[in-house]
Amino acid sequence: MTLATFKQAPWKRENTHAKYKESALSISPSPEYASSEVLVASLYRTIGFASASEGSVPQAGRDLDRKLQRLRDKRLPPPNGTTLRVDTWNTVLHGVLESPKLPNQSSKRFLQVTPMVPSVALFSGSARLSSNSWPAGSLVRRMVWLGSKNHETALRLWTDLFLALSIGEQDDVFAQWLEQETFAWNGPSSTWQLAPVAASDVATLASADFDEVPFLPARQFAKDLRAVIDAKEAMTRRQWTSLLEAVLRLAAVAHLTWLCDVQARTWRCLSEALAGKGPAGEAEARLSIFPNAPQYMTYGGKALHGLKDRASGYLAARLGINTLLWSLEQAGAPFTEDLSSSQGIARLCQHVRNHGAALEAVGIAATLVDIREREARALNCKKGIGANLLEFARHALGQRQTAVHLLRGYDQGYVLRKKGSSPASPWVVSLGPVAVLALVHCALAGMGGPRSIHRLGQHLAAYGIVVDRYDIARNDLGQQLRMLGLVLDSPDAESGMLLLPPFPITQATT
Structure with missing residues (x-):
């Protein structure tokens, strides 16, 4: 690989510089469309079905549908081990458990089932209906590791999540029956067991950064995930998976937005280093790279424009950092250390200052201008990676828009909702009832009793959502809290x- 090859196709993964690609602060995997249910289904496959690829899911769903149709047409008996007739099981999949399709999917025939138990993830819940879906579950796995202090802590949480996702005697009768019935109809195509985690698939922050960085959505997600796991026995399986979905969708978007922010700040430091300035040491780099208390969204306000700005900043940073790294290679002064910590970024800044003349000789300034001009549409999130990031944020956070109008209330764990009924109405930050339940539970986990409403505001701020605690009593969040019985009006x-x-688990947790 050379600088010239990178310039020809700067967005191709194979053209990305190895040091950038290996960084714990890189966005990997690159997100595309995924609803909250796709996140959960892909998480099942990532954590417990090592032999099931994302690309095999759509075909497995089509195969199961054809199998059911053949059995119905020929009036054949169901497979051994099943308890339902063919017509009844078909009704369960296409009625009782069916997840609503999007308006643009109304004419498409495919199997889409609520991811209540692991076995359904083998034939439902793919991001695409083709064989090249992105592994959304890998994003959750990276969040667990980045939000944990070290590998051992992350692996312990990941193992506990696997046990919680598994179906056991602690689950309700319907969930146990559904897992057994699905397995009997689908056949032993893959075994549910904890999948090994390769070191190349995960990364943790340096201990100094993990302890000193004040705002880290992945760290809050790891804490909230533990709280959700602890709450499993207090509700049915369907209620618990809905709670998990609500936390996953908010944390995933906040994590990606944080990474975009960090990348933009890193490029700002490197741009200053090209001018002979920039952070001079690890502590200074940490202050420059990691945001202190960012505001990614405001409760009640429009959300997607701010997320677009962060995505655009990330794209510019990605182009700039890779151009810089390849230019150092071209100048004969490659950077050989990692870029996963503030210490690594500080050393890269010093490396750039040391080789400023060589970088100027290979024409890095002209190269940057040329690439930005050619990629202006991509930098504006009109296509490619930026458009995919926005699509992910919109579908992960937004309330599901259903093809069948009667099912418009299916999704209750949303973070964004349409302000009006028009297709052109903006998306505003407004929590659904399940999201409110999930966040209140996580905010109070380990507290042992009631707390001020200020606690919820602090918890939302940990994900970059700003809400004025004095407005909660008057806005729709306050109405939701009262309707769900989650607040006690107290003049004190x-x-x-x-x-x-x-x-109850919230009160028992210590």
Whole structure:
């Protein structure tokens, strides 16, 4: 690989510089469309079905549909081990458990089932209906590792998540029956067991960065994931998977937005280093690279424009950092250390300052201008990676728009909702009832009783959502809290409201 090859196709993964690609702060895997249910289904496959690829899921769904149709047409008996007739099982898949299709999918025939148990993930919940779907579950796995202090802590949480996702005696009768019935109809195509985690697939932050960085959505996600796991026995399987979905969708988008922010800040440091400035040491680099208390979204406000700005900043940074790394190679002064920590970025800044003349000789300034001009449409998120990032954020956070109008209330764990009924209406930040339950539970986990409404505001801020605690009493969030019985009006509390734990486990947690 050379600088010239990178310039020809700067967005190709194989043209990305190895040091950039290997960084714990890189966006990997590159997101595309995924709803909250796709995230959960892909998580099943990533954590427990090592032999099941994302690309095999759509075909497995079509095969199962054809099998059911053949059995119905020929009036054949169901497979051994099943408890339902063919017509009844078909009704379960296409009625009871069916997940609503999007408006643009109304004419398409494919199997889409609520990811309540692991076995359904083998034939449903793919991001695409083709064989080249992206592994959304790998994103969750990277979040667990980046949000944990070290590999051992991350692996312990990942193992506990696997056990919680598994179906056991602690699950309700319907969930146990559904897992057995699905397995009997689908056949032993893959075994449910904890999949090995390759070191190349995960990364943790340097201990100094993990301890010193004040705002790290992945760290909050790891804590919230533990709280969700602890709450499993307090509800049915369907309720618990809905709770998990709500946390996953918010954390995933906040994590990606944070990575975009970090990348943009890193490029700013490197741009200053090209001018002979920039951070001079690890501590200074940490302050420059990692945001302190960013505001990615405001409760009640429009969300997608701000996310687009972050994505655009990331794309510019990705082009700039890779151009710089390849230019160093061209100048005969390659950077050989890692870019996963503030210390690594500080050393790269010093390396750039040391070889400023060589970089100027290979024409890095002209190269940067040329690439930006050619990739202006991509940098504006009109196509490619930027458009995919926005599509992911919109579908992960937004309330599901259904082809069947009667099912418009199916999704209750959303973070964004349409402000009006028009297709052109903006998406505004507004939590659905399940999202409210999930976040209140996570905010109070380990608290042992009621807390001020300010606690919920702090928890939302940990994901980059800003809400004025004095407005909660008057906005739709306050209405949701009252309707769900999650607040106690008290004149002695801030805003006159106290948060109440939604599940018994919250009070028992120490």
